[in-house]
Amino acid sequence: xxxxxxxxxxxxxxxxxxxxxxxxxxxxxxxxxxxxxxxxxxxxxxxxxxxxxxxxxxxxxxxxxxxxxxxxxxxxxxxxxxxxxxxxxxxxxxxxxxxxxxxxxxxxxxxxxxxxxxxxxxxxxxxxxxxxxxxxxxxxxxxxxxxxxxxxxxxxxxxxxxxxxxxxxxxxxxxxxxxxxxxxxxxxxxxxxxxxxxxxxxxxxxxxxxxxxxxxxxxxxxxxxxxxxxxxxxxxxx
Amino acid sequence: xxxxxxxxxxxxxxxxxxxxxxxxxxxxxxxxxxxxxxxxxxxxxxxxxxxxxxxxxxxxxxxxxxxxxxxxxxxxxxxxxxxxxxxxxxxxxxxxxxxxxxxxxxx
Numbered sequence: 236x237x238x239x240x241x242x243x244x245x246x247x248x249x250x251x252x253x254x255x256x257x258x259x260x261x262x263x264x265x266x267x268x269x270x271x272x273x274x275x276x277x278x279x280x281x282x283x284x285x286x287x288x289x290x291x292x293x294x295x296x297x298x299x300x301x302x303x304x305x306x307x308x309x310x311x312x313x314x315x316x317x318x319x320x321x322x323x324x325x326x327x328x329x330x331x332x333x334x335x336x337x338x339x340x341x342x343x344x345x346x347x348x349x350x351x352x353x354x355x356x357x358x359x360x361x362x363x364x365x366x367x368x369x370x371x372x373x374x375x376x377x378x379x380x381x382x383x384x385x386x387x388x389x390x391x392x393x394x395x396x397x398x399x400x401x402x403x404x405x406x407x408x409x410x411x412x413x414x415x416x417x418x419x420x421x422x423x424x425x426x427x428x429x430x431x432x433x434x435x436x437x438x439x440x441x442x443x444x445x446x447x448x449x450x451x452x453x454x455x456x457x458x459x460x461x462x463x464x465x466x467x468x469x470x471x472x473x
Numbered sequence: 474x475x476x477x478x479x480x481x482x483x484x485x486x487x488x489x490x491x492x493x494x495x496x497x498x499x500x501x502x503x504x505x506x507x508x509x510x511x512x513x514x515x516x517x518x519x520x521x522x523x524x525x526x527x528x529x530x531x532x533x534x535x536x537x538x539x540x541x542x543x544x545x546x547x548x549x550x551x552x553x554x555x556x557x558x559x560x561x562x563x564x565x566x567x568x569x570x571x572x573x574x575x576x577x578x579x580x
Binding site for chain 2 (some may be wrong): 256257260272273274278281282284285286287288289290291293294295296297299300301302305308309311312313314316317318319320321322323324326327328330331337338339341342343345399404405406407408409410411412413414415416418419423424427428430431432434435436439447450451452454455456457458461462463
């Protein structure tokens with residue numbers, strides 16, 4: 236391994252290290268909540284390893300507990316993960332030159348944190364070679380993936396021993412709101428989130444969790460439309 | 474309500490494969506094709522459009538209190554949101570929300 240590749244790998248590790256504070260507790264919480272939902276340790280681990288996308292795992296878990304139909308659960312949870320299409324698009328020009336096997340492996344590890352770390356690095360250093368970029372990518376995975384699996388396992392193992400007084404039922408809503416809040420960085424994002432909340436409450440009587448799907452479609456349309464309207468008004472507003 | 478095992482074995486493998494296909498799409502096969510701008514615009518809002526709606530009913534009508542509006546839980550949710558928006562810190566928001574919930578439940 237050459238020096239430049241080793242240093243790119245290490246820079247990747249360092250760049251995603253701060254995400255550890257969020258990833259660890261989030262995975263731990265998933266293990267606990269999934270165990271309380273009646274999954275055994277093997278099922279929890281299979282869930283975390285095969286899906287490897289926290290927000291959609293919580294969404295699927297909640298809808299499975301409500302006994303929604305499989306198709307509705309899949310549509311909702313996959314929609315949560317659709318943002319990763321953007322990650323895949325953004326990484327293709329940088330990492331698309333790697334071999335098919337490497338790309339297949341990188342796709343598995345393309346999560347919020349590795350994307351965020353790579354996006355910043357590749358923007359800042361356009362002169363990086365392909366092997367350096369690949370090394371940086373895998374470096375950025377090192378602090379995240381093993382922790383995700385280990386903390387899921389830890390959560391699954393301690394899950395049933397947490398008494399109800401700890402009000403863990405509310406840890407999921409709090410975590411989700413905390414993840415969402417920093418995403419509200421523009422007025423269209425705020426409008427989208429507000430429509431999502433109001434519509435989800437209004438349509439919560441719809442059967443099989445379909446109310447959330449309706450709310451999500453309305454909220455996405457509201458966000459996109461208000462963005463278009465603000466762009467049109469933009470030049471005049473100065 | 475506990476998760477039905479059959480439902481688990483249908484949903485989790487399909488969600489795993491579907492999520493992988495999403496990640497692999499452009500990096501793996503589609504390459505440097507540009508995304509239509511309307512689609513790109515809609516994708517920006519997927520997470521914000523779903524996650525708040527997913528938790529809204531549980532915030533207003535928590536199952537833990539039998540669906541009755543619960544002031545500590547409602548206050549905790551509002552504090553989480555507010556601290557998250559102001560500080561942009563996920564951990565800060567979680568800690569503030571958790572502290573609010575436990576303080577009010579304990580009072």
